Amino acid sequence: MRRSNKRAACAAAMLLVAGGAAVAADCRGTVYLTIDTGSMSQARLIADILAKHSVPATFFLANEKTVQGDYSLDEGWRDFWREMAQRGYAFGSHTYDHVYFRKGDQGEHSVGVASQGPQQGQAKVYDEKSFCAELDRVKQRFFELAGQKLDGFWRAPGGYTTKNTLRWAEHCGYRHVGWSPAGFLGDELPSEKHSNAQLLERSLAHIGAGDILMMHTGIWSRHETYAPTLDPLIAGLKQKGLCFATLREHPTLANR
Numbered sequence: 504m505r506r507s508n509k510r511a512a513c514a515a516a517m518l519l520v521a522g523g524a525a526v527a528a529d530c531r532g533t534v535y536l537t538i539d540t541g542s543m544s545q546a547r548l549i550a551d552i553l554a555k556h557s558v559p560a561t562f563f564l565a566n567e568k569t570v571q572g573d574y575s576l577d578e579g580w581r582d583f584w585r586e587m588a589q590r591g592y593a594f595g596s597h598t599y600d601h602v603y604f605r606k607g608d609q610g611e612h613s614v615g616v617a618s619q620g621p622q623q624g625q626a627k628v629y630d631e632k633s634f635c636a637e638l639d640r641v642k643q644r645f646f647e648l649a650g651q652k653l654d655g656f657w658r659a660p661g662g663y664t665t666k667n668t669l670r671w672a673e674h675c676g677y678r679h680v681g682w683s684p685a686g687f688l689g690d691e692l693p694s695e696k697h698s699n700a701q702l703l704e705r706s707l708a709h710i711g712a713g714d715i716l717m718m719h720t721g722i723w724s725r726h727e728t729y730a731p732t733l734d735p736l737i738a739g740l741k742q743k744g745l746c747f748a749t750l751r752e753h754p755t756l757a758n759r
Contacts, residue, residue: 531744532712535753536560536737537682539597539658542721543569545730546583549720552730554590556737561750562587563658564641565597567619570721574619576641581648588649593749596657596677599640602627604663613667618660634668635675656680656756678756682717685709688736690718694727703732707739715750 538549538560553560564584566576573579576599588594600617605626613629615637629637642653657677659668669679689702710716718729737747750756 529744530746532746533748533752534686534710534712534740534745535715535750536747537563537658537680537715537717537750539563539717539719540565540567540575540601541719542567542723543571543575543580544721545728546720548730549718549733550583550587552733552737553592555734556741558737558747559590559592559749560747561593561595561654563595563597564645564653565601565619565660566599566641566644567601575720576644576648578648584645584649588651591749593654593751594645594649594651595654595680595750596638596641598637598657598660599644600637601660602637603660604629604665604668606663606665608665608667611667613665629668631667631671631674634671638672638675638677654751656750680715680750680753680756683710683714685711686714686716688716688718688729688732690722690725690729692725694725694729699727699729699732702729703736703739706736707743710740710745712745715753 536558540563552558564576566574569575569580571579576584598615600620600622602615602617604613604615609628611630613634614626615629616626617623627633638657645651645653655676655678657672658680662681664679672679685706688706689697692702706716718733722729740747
């Protein structure tokens with residue numbers, strides 16, 4: 504990361520206000536915490552941990568089924584998303600129906616399978632227009648809920664992209680953002696083989712400046728809830744001299 508970009512990202516982290524007080528940071532590098540929607544079982548805890556540490560984050564939104572029996576972009580989550588927006592966090596599209604795109608393209612078409620919504624489990628053929636509409640459904644719904652525009656990036660569920668989807672997304676104003684190998688926090692992994700303590704130790708050992716971190720607002724299948732580990736993870740990364748910024752401050756995504 505260039506020095507000017509590094510300074511800008513650190514300044515953004517220092518200016519994030521929590522409880523009315525600006526937070527100072529001694530930045531030796533910047534990391535970018537990103538959080539994908541999931542079951543939403545840990546959404547409030549995650550929000551509280553972020554506030555405790557005055558850490559900015561980027562959320563990738565899809566309309567996923569929650570532990571409350573509704574969906575993450577339903578009316579019942581209006582107050583939560585409005586609060587997150589008011590804190591100054593960033594938001595990207597995760598496709599409205601959490602669509603997994605198959606590898607390879609069929610000419611000018613791509614095939615995706617929705618994991619949420621009325622077409623769950625069904626394959627759908629996308630062209631540029633229908634693909635961009637899928638990304639924009641999140642933008643429209645988020646504005647209805649939070650009164651804020653979506654930022655110009657998206658994340659493919661599972662990280663599964665194709666040449667078509669990457670190109671189409673650029674045409675309709677979205678840059679794809681994955682995550683760093685070290686930034687995969689592992690909350691999707693079975694806790695029987697990957698305990699929170701093991702995941703924390705691995706993350707603290709390997710995460711460094713410039714890494715994009717990825718976790719979820721709740722994973723249905725994991726028995727040991729990962730979200731509490733975010734607290735010591737943030738503290739440990741700060742002890743390493745790392746500060747946090749949203750993807751808005753990322754050197755390749757800024758001003759998009």
